[in-house]
Amino acid sequence: DHHLNPCYVCNSTGHNCRALPRMRPRIPDDVSPTEITGNGLSETEPPVLEEEMEEPIGVEDTDFxxxxxxxxxERCRRGLTVAYASHCQQESALDRPVAGHANFCPGELxxxxRDLPSVLSTVKxxxxxxLGFSVSLFAFYRDDNGEPLTERRPDTGNPxxxxxxxxxxxxxxxxxxxxxxxxxxxxxxxxxxxxxIVTPRVVKEVRNHFNCSTLEGAELEDQGGDGTALTHWEKRVFENEAMTGTHTQNSVFSRISFAMM
Incomplete structure (x- = not known):
């Protein structure tokens, strides 16, 4: 995990944030190599952790x-969840996600x-x-000039x-x-x-798609609870679009979803 930024802890109001030091096992000088197993010491002597304040080196020539x-x-056991994903780190200049995590539930795969196309669609x-189609990132969206679409707090720089x-x-x-x-x-x-969603590119594409010049935007899902509502397209409207909350048949990624990104 040395290529990731350190974890931060803040007070209850989200202020006074500080980086947590990285911890690594410290091997005493009198311990021989044969007493070391894996990443720490043998079970007879638990490892002693010491702070490591190295700067993260990042991943060269990598965007994401x-x-x-x-x-x-536990989340897999709720309902019929097949998979879930989220970003886990953003770059500081334009808030773009640079790292993410996806978990696929073995019991539902x-x-x-014959099910391979469905599985591949789920992965995509x-x-x-x-990469950004997430309710937790809506507040960080920017316009074509890189300016935030949501005002930022002067004390934290975040929405x-x-x-x-x-x-x-x-x-x-x-x-x-x-x-x-x-x-x-x-x-x-x-x-x-x-x-x-009423960002300019989404509005343009959804109006073209439905041939309706007065359509305000692309409707978000209002059912399904956490992980589905507000973070997918409305199933009633978009049916087999791949970014709806449930899979039906022949999923396709429309220009509307790409405009969202």
């Missing part, structure tokens, strides 16, 4: 590092040849989440934090609430509010 695992985690889907959801709040230049006054349902009409 993706860590992949296949572990049956099929090894049958999770990669896009790690404001939603204490309840524990994610950074985005502005209405990224996600906007759109209300339909006469939403048709069986037996009449109702008022309904949607969350829509």
């Amino acid at each position: 590092v993706l860590y992949v695992s296949a572990v049956e985690t 099929s090894t049958k040849y 889907h999770e990669m896009l989440h790690a 404001p934090l939603d204490e309840e959801l524990q994610i950074h709040k985005w502005s209405s230049r990224v996600v906007k609430n759109i209300t339909r006054k006469n939403w048709m349902i069986r037996g009449g009409f109702m008022e309904r509010t949607f969350h829509m």
Whole structure:
């Protein structure tokens, strides 16, 4: 993990942050090589940790590092989760994700040849989440000139934090609430509010796709709980688009998803 930035701890308000020192086993001078196993000492003498303040060296000639695992985690056991992913580090200049992690749930993965296209689509889907298609990154989106679409706090340089959801709040230049006054349902009409991505490139592509010059943006999923709602396209609207929250058939990545990135 020496190519990663150190972990930081902050107080309860997100201030006074400091880097945690890296810890490594210290091998006493009187210990022979035969007493050392793996990365530490033998079980008869637990390793002593000492601080290591080396600067991370990074990964040369690399734009993005993706860590992949296949572990049956607690999250895998919730519902029918096949995989999940997220970014785990951003670069400081433009907030671009530079490292991410994806976990694939072994119990839900099929090894049958006929299911290979579905598995490959899932892999691509999770990669896009790690690269930026994520509710936790909406507040960090920027315009074509590299300027933030959401205002930053002067003390931290980050967007404001939603204490309840524990994610950074985005502005209405990224996600906007759109209300339909006469939403048709069986037996009449109702008022309904949607969350829509309204960044300029997404608006352009979604209007072209649906041939509607007044469409406000691309609708986000409003069901499914954490990990699905707000971080995928609305299934009712986009159906087999690969960045919807559930897989049905013949997944495709549209220009709308690429415009999101």
